[in-house]
Amino acid sequence: xxxxxxVPILCVGGAYAxxxxxxxxxxxxxxxxxxxxxxxxxxxxxxxxxxLKDDERYxxxxxxxxxxxxxxxxxxxxxxxxxxxxxxNTGIPHRQPSHGDDDDNHQLDFASLAxxxxxxxxxxxxxxxxxxxxxxxxxxxxSRDKDHRKEALGRIIRAIxxxxxxxxxxxxxxxxxxxxxxxxxxxxxxxxxxxxLRLSVQSTIVPPRLRINTVxxxxxxxxxxxxxxxxxxxxxxxxxxxxxxxxxxxxEVFSYVTSAIQRVGLTGAVDYWRIPGKDCHISFVGxxxxxxxxxxxxxxxxxxxKLRFFLFSPFGAKALRKLLEYHVVPQLVLHTDYVxxxxxxxxxxxxxxxxxxxxxxxxxxxxxxLTLPTLLxxxxxxxxxxxxxxxxxxxxxxxxxxxxxxxxxxxxxxxIPARNGALHVITxxxxxxxxxxxxxxxxxxEHESVDVDWEDWEEWLPQWAMQD
Ligand SMILES: *[C@@H]1O[C@H](CO)[C@@H](O)[C@H](O)[C@H]1NC(C)=O
Ligand SMILES: *[C@@H]1O[C@H](CO)[C@@H](O)[C@H](O)[C@H]1NC(C)=O
Ligand SMILES: *[C@@H]1O[C@H](CO)[C@@H](O)[C@H](O)[C@H]1NC(C)=O
Ligand SMILES: *[C@@H]1O[C@H](CO)[C@@H](O)[C@H](O)[C@H]1NC(C)=O
Ligand SMILES: *[C@@H]1O[C@H](CO)[C@@H](O)[C@H](O)[C@H]1NC(C)=O
Ligand SMILES: *[C@@H]1O[C@H](CO)[C@@H](O)[C@H](O)[C@H]1NC(C)=O
Numbered sequence: 001x002x003x004x005x006x007v008p009i010l011c012v013g014g015a016y017a018x019x020x021x022x023x024x025x026x027x028x029x030x031x032x033x034x035x036x037x038x039x040x041x042x043x044x045x046x047x048x049x050x051x052l053k054d055d056e057r058y059x060x061x062x063x064x065x066x067x068x069x070x071x072x073x074x075x076x077x078x079x080x081x082x083x084x085x086x087x088x089n090t091g092i093p094h095r096q097p098s099h100g101d102d103d104d105n106h107q108l109d110f111a112s113l114a115x116x117x118x119x120x121x122x123x124x125x126x127x128x129x130x131x132x133x134x135x136x137x138x139x140x141x142x143s144r145d146k147d148h149r150k151e152a153l154g155r156i157i158r159a160i161x162x163x164x165x166x167x168x169x170x171x172x173x174x175x176x177x178x179x180x181x182x183x184x185x186x187x188x189x190x191x192x193x194x195x196x197l198r199l200s201v202q203s204t205i206v207p208p209r210l211r212i213n214t215v216x217x218x219x220x221x222x223x224x225x226x227x228x229x230x231x232x233x234x235x236x237x238x239x240x241x242x243x244x245x246x247x248x249x250x251x252e253v254f255s256y257v258t259s260a261i262q263r264v265g266l267t268g269a270v271d272y273w274r275i276p277g278k279d280c281h282i283s284f285v286g287x288x289x290x291x292x293x294x295x296x297x298x299x300x301x302x303x304x305x306k307l308r309f310f311l312f313s314p315f316g317a318k319a320l321r322k323l324l325e326y327h328v329v330p331q332l333v334l335h336t337d338y339v340x341x342x343x344x345x346x347x348x349x350x351x352x353x354x355x356x357x358x359x360x361x362x363x364x365x366x367x368x369x370l371t372l373p374t375l376l377x378x379x380x381x382x383x384x385x386x387x388x389x390x391x392x393x394x395x396x397x398x399x400x401x402x403x404x405x406x407x408x409x410x411x412x413x414x415x416i417p418a419r420n421g422a423l424h425v426i427t428x429x430x431x432x433x434x435x436x437x438x439x440x441x442x443x444x445x446e447h448e449s450v451d452v453d454w455e456d457w458e459e460w461l462p463q464w465a466m467q468d
Contacts, residue, residue, distance in 0.1 A: 049076035083166035127236035244271035264321035319465035325375035408436035
């Protein structure tokens with residue numbers, strides 16, 4: 001094992017592990033300082049923008065930031081108190097050697113960025129590619145065309161970087177406390193009911209890992225600045241696509257449910273997409289905001305074989321549609337630590353007997369039960385959430401975890417942010433009668449080949465499907 005692999009373990013083991021290690025004197029001091037904060041960090045009087053600007057390792061990102069006054073102003077605002085996820089140069093790709101004529105390529109790339117009205121709404125841009133396009137500007141002689149390009153790029157960069165900013169200062173110990181956070185990016189197309197898009201945080205202690213949106217690693221935590229904190233990430237964050245697009249991107253896990261959704265014409269309940277209208281007018285169709293409990297392909301495969309044939313046959317289409325509708329909570333986004341009801345302005349978690357027992361380790365930090373209406377009329381889901389602080393017999397950062405249950409079944413992974421809501425993964429298809437077998441929680445059950453909840457389906461499902 002290489003020493004740098006050991007650093008994380010040491011951080012967790014802390015003082016107990018240290019004295020027994022004979023090679024300690026060779027241990028990089030920088031690593032120690034970072035791990036334990038033995039030496040209080042000198043108070044930093046530069047802003048986030050200034051810290052990044054002075055650091056050669058972020059020059060490519062800074063060049064992109066420089067193109068957007070809005071982002072520069074926010075990151076350089078001495079009165080701000082924010083969090084910024086910064087990608088160092090190493091996290092940004094280099095231009096692939098091109099095959100054809102270089103100039104042609106510039107034109108081609110730029111065509112996708114043509115400064116049309118409303119372009120900043122389209123968040124399907126990867127920061128890495130945007131930085132490449134900023135760098136290419138250097139090869140273009142000054143002209144009005146270049147100014148247009150700069151302006152268009154600046155607007156898109158502003159939107160994408162807004163997703164890298166949290167409007168409050170959260171060092172890594174604060175960041176692991178909750179599961180999702182609002183970013184500085186709010187879309188003006190109705191997505192998320194005009195609430196900011198969110199990102200999710202995953203942390204483990206062994207190995208000590210802090211991840212954003214399950215794929216982006218924080219590689220250096222807690223760089224202080226006068227107006228906030230910088231966390232360095234290995235690759236850019238990507239503002240999330242719609243619920244449907246997210247599932248569609250992972251056919252290994254979701255091919256059954258996405259094909260079922262399309263088959264029964266429910267795409268509009270979980271997708272959100274733009275259509276060109278007249279006079280360059282752009283409009284959007286689909287669900288602006290929804291929560292979806294997404295059954296994995298495994299959930300479908302564990303249904304009794306005969307039921308699966310039925311659901312995916314022409315005779316079962318109506319049943320399939322009703323079952324899928326039961327998994328959609330419309331007009332509402334529920335993350336385990338955040339609820340937004342688009343049809344009413346109430347913080348209703350607080351009204352529903354939320355228990356707060358912060359000081360007692362055996363009790364949850366918060367717990368609540370909710371009844372969620374679904375797209376299927378008169379059929380609701382019962383959700384139970386409890387957040388705990390783990391008692392780990394080791395020094396180091398606190399660990400938190402959430403128990404999230406829907407109709408008696410454990411949910412996970414959960415709190416996956418989408419452009420238009422929240423996605424939670426389940427490994428059982430939910431029974432619309434709200435039934436579930438109690439023995440479900442027993443370990444080992446999930447590996448059984450048939451989902452026992454559905455064994456008696458022939459006795460009720462075909463008839464139920466025909467009712468209105
Ligand atoms: C960004 O802009 C600042 C202020 O104009 C300038 O000092 C700095 O060199 C620029 N950095 C890059 C990488 O373009
Ligand atoms: C976590 O979420 C709770 C409930 O929404 C909130 O009161 C608390 O301030 C949040 N903590 C952080 C560190 O944002
Ligand atoms: C972005 O952050 C700034 C500073 O905290 C705040 O004034 C602004 O309202 C935020 N915008 C969004 C869309 O969150
Ligand atoms: C959302 O608000 C509407 C209107 O007040 C209400 O009927 C509905 O029950 C709310 N949803 C939940 C899950 O509380
Ligand atoms: C939620 O419901 C469960 C099962 O009925 C119950 O044990 C638990 O105490 C409830 N939690 C809250 C916070 O009401
Ligand atoms: C839902 O329940 C209400 C009240 O019981 C009833 O009037 C209505 O017909 C039901 N809707 C469906 C689709 O079953």
